[in-house]
Amino acid sequence: MALPSKYSSSDNNELREKLKWSFSCAIDKSDFLKQSKDFKAIEGWYHQAKKTSDDISSPSLVSSEMIKELLNHVYPHYTNIIIEKVDMNIKSTDGGMQSDFDIGIVTMRPYVEFVKIVNGEPMPAAKFTFELDIRTHISIFKAANSSESEYIELKKLAIELEILLLYMPYFSLSESIKLTTKTFEIQNIRLPHKRQK
Amino acid sequence: MSTGIRLISSSTVQHIANAQDVIKANDQNVKTYQDESVNIEIKANGTNKDVRFEIFDNPEHGRLLGVNKENIVTSKNNVVTYIPDEGFTGKDKFSVVDTEIETPYVDELKGIISIDIIPPENSNLSSIHELAVKIHVEKNQINVGEVQTITVTAFDKSSNSIALGSNIKGKVTYHNRDVQLFSGSDGEATHSWNIDPNSDLGTFKVSADVSAKGYKSISDSTTFKVNNKGVHEDGGPTDGGPPTNQLPNNPDITFNATLSKIKDLVPVFKQNDLSQLLPLAGLGVAAIGGTVAYGKYRSKKSQHKGDNVAVITRGGIE
Numbered sequence: 001m002a003l004p005s006k007y008s009s010s011d012n013n014e015l016r017e018k019l020k021w022s023f024s025c026a027i028d029k030s031d032f033l034k035q036s037k038d039f040k041a042i043e044g045w046y047h048q049a050k051k052t053s054d055d056i057s058s059p060s061l062v063s064s065e066m067i068k069e070l071l072n073h074v075y076p077h078y079t080n081i082i083i084e085k086v087d088m089n090i091k092s093t094d095g096g097m098q099s100d101f102d103i104g105i106v107t108m109r110p111y112v113e114f115v116k117i118v119n120g121e122p123m124p125a126a127k128f129t130f131e132l133d134i135r136t137h138i139s140i141f142k143a144a145n146s147s148e149s150e151y152i153e154l155k156k157l158a159i160e161l162e163i164l165l166l167y168m169p170y171f172s173l174s175e176s177i178k179l180t181t182k183t184f185e186i187q188n189i190r191l192p193h194k195r196q197k
Numbered sequence: 198m199s200t201g202i203r204l205i206s207s208s209t210v211q212h213i214a215n216a217q218d219v220i221k222a223n224d225q226n227v228k229t230y231q232d233e234s235v236n237i238e239i240k241a242n243g244t245n246k247d248v249r250f251e252i253f254d255n256p257e258h259g260r261l262l263g264v265n266k267e268n269i270v271t272s273k274n275n276v277v278t279y280i281p282d283e284g285f286t287g288k289d290k291f292s293v294v295d296t297e298i299e300t301p302y303v304d305e306l307k308g309i310i311s312i313d314i315i316p317p318e319n320s321n322l323s324s325i326h327e328l329a330v331k332i333h334v335e336k337n338q339i340n341v342g343e344v345q346t347i348t349v350t351a352f353d354k355s356s357n358s359i360a361l362g363s364n365i366k367g368k369v370t371y372h373n374r375d376v377q378l379f380s381g382s383d384g385e386a387t388h389s390w391n392i393d394p395n396s397d398l399g400t401f402k403v404s405a406d407v408s409a410k411g412y413k414s415i416s417d418s419t420t421f422k423v424n425n426k427g428v429h430e431d432g433g434p435t436d437g438g439p440p441t442n443q444l445p446n447n448p449d450i451t452f453n454a455t456l457s458k459i460k461d462l463v464p465v466f467k468q469n470d471l472s473q474l475l476p477l478a479g480l481g482v483a484a485i486g487g488t489v490a491y492g493k494y495r496s497k498k499s500q501h502k503g504d505n506v507a508v509i510t511r512g513g514i515e
Contacts, residue, residue, distance in 0.1 A: 032260070037283070037361050041383060048506040069512030077514050109515040117507040118387050119346050121335065124359065129515065170358045174234070174278050178265050 014186050015157070016075050023067045023074075026130075026163040026179035033179070034063065038168045042126055045116045062114070066128065069112040074132060081106055083191050086138065086152050103136040109166065126169035131176060135160040157186045220248050222293040222308025229279070231286050231317045232411040234262075237310055239275040239293050250275055253307055254292040258285045258314070269296060281314045283362060284410060288313055317411060327354040328363065328415045330407045337421050341396045345421070346389040349381065351407040359384040363409035370402045398425050 033039055042062050085103045110132065113125040139156035160183045164176040220241045229235035239250050252261060252268040259281040263272035270277055270293075281289065292307040328351055335346040351363040365386040369377035379388035386405070404418035 041359075041361060042508070044383075045506065045508045049508050065510045069510050073512050073514050110512060111515055112510060112512040115509050115511070117509065118348060119335070119389065119505050121333065121346070121348065123348070123385070124350065124352075125511075126359075170353075170356075170361050172356055172358075174236075174262055175272060177262065178271070180266070 018184050022182040023070045027063050030179050038170045042114045066112045074110050100139050106134045108132050129167040131164040131166050133162040152191045154189045157189050220295040224309045226311045228313045230315050234280040249296040250293045251296045253294045256289045256291040258282050258289040286314050286316045326412050328412045329354045330417045332419045334421045340424050341392050342394045349386045349405045351384040367405040
């Protein structure tokens with residue numbers, strides 16, 4: 001998913017770290033996922049790749065690569081949703097005093113694909129699909145303008161995040177599997193503000 | 198089925214003082230077939246109230262879906278899915294308790310779900326899944342002296358996913374003569390070899406047989422063509438390399454060669470490797486008097502050895 005040009009990642013590392021922690025808990029602590037043949041098959045790919053490349057460090061890359069990919073796609077997507085919702089709220093009050101509000105449940109389905117390449121020929125991708133149900137509450141914020149940048153300051157961002165596993169590449173799940181539920185708050189978060197046209 | 202409670206000790210009496218409110222899940226006997234899952238509805242007699250069940254003793258030879266990380270049954274109607282370990286047959290069991298029980302370790306309060314996993318030969322054939330196989334030949338037209346790579350992938354036909362655990366036996370033949378044999382497990386087999394500069398020319402057939410537990414076996418084949426481009430008439434490469442062996446190119450010629458002669462005729466192999474080459478290339482002793490490839494192909498002892506393998510990741514939001 002393309003990242004809008006308005007987006008900047010310099011001001012909310014804590015959100016990124018909390019999301020990373022959540023993904024890590026979901027994947028690294030899931031015996032079902034890590035003991036699955038799907039996971040082990042991909043570990044085997046990395047094991048084979050390690051024999052032919054010094055760039056591959058460890059089969060444990062499977063979980064870390066999965067977390068990294070999830071983070072790289074979920075973080076900007078979710079952040080932009082917050083920005084859009086906040087911006088809509090600002091418009092609804094015509095830029096006046098803002099109050100707390102709930103974004104509601106945001107559902108997204110991120111996926112991670114692993115592709116084994118043998119002698120330059122890609123094999124069928126192994127795709128893991130997840131579902132994130134994120135309930136977000138935003139406490140009082142204000143829009144801060146300056147001549148060089150525009151951004152929004154949130155006093156508190158309260159997040160309840162549920163991570164589910166929907167599909168695995170080889171094993172067919174009869175229903176989604178809940179991997180983890182995380183609740184956390186971030187104080188004094190700053191997000192870029194959508195430019196007014 | 199009894200739902201009564203037998204108090205075990207004075208200490209447990211305190212915990213289950215309201216024993217009449219405690220609900221015990223029914224014991225059940227369930228059957229399934231090897232490598233097949235089964236849905237089990239957990240029930241309790243003597244109550245109309247909604248009960249939340251917890252898996253107290255996990256199965257030893259399989260796993261359960263429909264439970265959360267705390268082992269609480271989360272699915273509607275208290276249905277869990279039992280998945281036996283791959284290839285396991287025999288008996289397995291797990292226990293279920295009411296989540297409100299404070300003494301779930303008391304055996305009398307557990308519902309025991311026993312599962313009989315039956316071998317596939319007793320299973321209904323209609324439950325057998327179908328395989329699909331894809332044979333990928335890197336070069337449909339290849340010149341002598343070049344490296345050919347064949348990748349065979351087995352898929353579950355219904356899900357179109359790789360059939361892990363499936364076994365692949367592949368071979369390359371020329372006029373019904375085996376010239377390369379290879380194999381693989383877990384749904385993949387990759388085989389690379391160097392087409393000898395003095396190779397037979399024409400159409401070669403690649404075939405693969407795939408089998409897996411719970412699946413109907415399947416076979417498929419394809420072809421590729423070997424051309425003589427880049428080879429001198431003396432059999433040597435055009436880049437000035439030395440002439441290769443002078444074996445005739447006609448695959449129909451029969452040799453009554455001895456093993457020692459074959460060793461002499463196969464300069465591309467170290468002699469220590471010949472014993473490993475022979476079964477790999479279908480050059481058993483019984484075949485010595487027949488039509489054989491005589492080392493016209495450089496073969497690899499391992500299907501993956503020498504393959505350049507890499508793994509990439511990518512992701513997105515659906």
